[in-house]
Each structure stands twice: as structure tokens, then as C-alpha cells.
Amino acid sequence: MRTCDVCQKTLGVFNKFRYADGYICKECYKKASNHFAETIVKKNLSEIKALCEKYEETQTDEFKITGKIGNFLLIDEENQKICLPNNRMVKKEVALPEFYAIEDIEQCKIEVDPKQPIDELEHKAEKRQDGTVNYLKVKFWITGSKKLVEISLISNPARIKSYAFRQSLQFAKKIEQEIKRLTSYEETEGGSHEAI
Structure with missing residues (x-):
């Protein structure tokens, strides 16, 4: 049975995603493709792993949205943080969200x-x-x-x-x-x- 080249999870017929050197699972594809916004077909394994690591570094479980201003700013007063969602309409490019302590x-x-x-x-x-x-x-x-x-x-x-x-x-x-x-x-x- 084929496994994900990044996390070693078993791949099924419909949950594997092709990149230059092989296949990855849906969860790793989500990370490497910036929430399915970029193609990974031409990226090699080291690039895929780096993208997954970068994604993990930017994620936080400690962000609870308590306020929002358009698509520009998310606020978490409980944990004293803000987030810039950096959606494509605002940033004009695909970018990961940015989190900052108030x-x-x-x-x-x-x-x-x-x-x-x-x-x-x-x-x-x-x-x-x-x-x-x-x-x-x-x-x-x-x-x-x-x-x-x-x-x-x-x-x-x-x-x-x-x-x-x-x-x-x-x-x-x-x-x-x-x-x-x-x-x-x-x-x-x-x-x-x-x-x-």
C-alpha cells in the first residue's frame, strides 16, 4: 500500500495528490498548497516538506475570533492577538495568515x-x-x-x-x-x- 511521502499516512485511491517526486495525502497537500490555492505538481519532496513545515509554524490553536473588520483583520481579544488573513483579494497573491500579539x-x-x-x-x-x-x-x-x-x-x-x-x-x-x-x-x- 502506498503511503504519503511526508507523513507516511496510508494513501487511498481518491486521497492522494501528485507532486514532482511522488504522492502526498490530502492533509499534506492542504499545507503545501496553501489551502488548495497553489499547484504543487512541479515541486520536489524537499520543497513540499519545507512548505508543510512553514505552514505548521504559522498555525496556532490559540486564536478565537472575537471581532472582524471586513476581510482585512481578525481579532482575538481573549488571547490578545490579531490576524491578517491575507486573502488573495486583499494581498493580490497567495500568502499565509499572519498572527501578531497585541x-x-x-x-x-x-x-x-x-x-x-x-x-x-x-x-x-x-x-x-x-x-x-x-x-x-x-x-x-x-x-x-x-x-x-x-x-x-x-x-x-x-x-x-x-x-x-x-x-x-x-x-x-x-x-x-x-x-x-x-x-x-x-x-x-x-x-x-x-x-x-
Whole structure:
């Protein structure tokens, strides 16, 4: 009986998936293909194993969704984490979800090009004024790794008066407000959260 080249699980007729060097099971295929989003046919065994390991490293059983903002941000207040789902519509490529501890997040802000105050931009959008923006992002920094994280809401030029821009701006404001709300709490001695 044939077994999976990665985990050695027995393969049946309908639960084996071909890659360059042989076959793997459905669970390993899910990991190597990023939830069935990428093809693995031309990948060799070492590449398949590396993808499975990378997938395992990014997974966490300690994430319970307590809040969500569109397809951009998942929140777990119970475990004090956030997740960027990185779906293809947002990221424009296949990428694994990213998890961050809320305590490691700092300096969240909305960035727009051309630069202008967000209140002014919102006023222009409400009044349906002409103009375009090249991109709209929410950026924040991760303390320990000194990593800059960006949530891109608009990555191509968009008209300020368009519905798509107005919606994206609202999502950006909600993301910024939520991250600032989450990071403005600090554990007190009694174990409850208190605003600072």
C-alpha cells in the first residue's frame, strides 16, 4: 500500500495528490498548497516538506475570533492577538495568515498618497469632489521584530468620489481605531484591563 511521502499516512485511491517526486495525502497537500490555492505538481519532496513545515509554524490553536473588520483583520481579544488573513483579494497573491500579539503593536496610522489629512480626505469623499489617490494603507509596527506591517486597502489609483474609495476609507478608519483601542489597554494588578 502506498503511503504519503511526508507523513507516511496510508494513501487511498481518491486521497492522494501528485507532486514532482511522488504522492502526498490530502492533509499534506492542504499545507503545501496553501489551502488548495497553489499547484504543487512541479515541486520536489524537499520543497513540499519545507512548505508543510512553514505552514505548521504559522498555525496556532490559540486564536478565537472575537471581532472582524471586513476581510482585512481578525481579532482575538481573549488571547490578545490579531490576524491578517491575507486573502488573495486583499494581498493580490497567495500568502499565509499572519498572527501578531497585541502587546507588540505600536504606531498605527493610515497612510494615503498623495499625503493629506484623513479628515480632509473624508470631507472630499462625502462631497464627491474630484481627485484621486494612488494608495490607501493602514500601517503599524511590531516591536520585537522591528517589522512594518501594512494592510493595503487601495493599491491602484482610485477616484476620491467613488464608492469603492469611500468604503475603503471607512475600513481603514475602523482598522486604525480598533488597533488603537486594543493597544491602549494595559493589564492592571487585579488582572482587569484599564485604559491608559
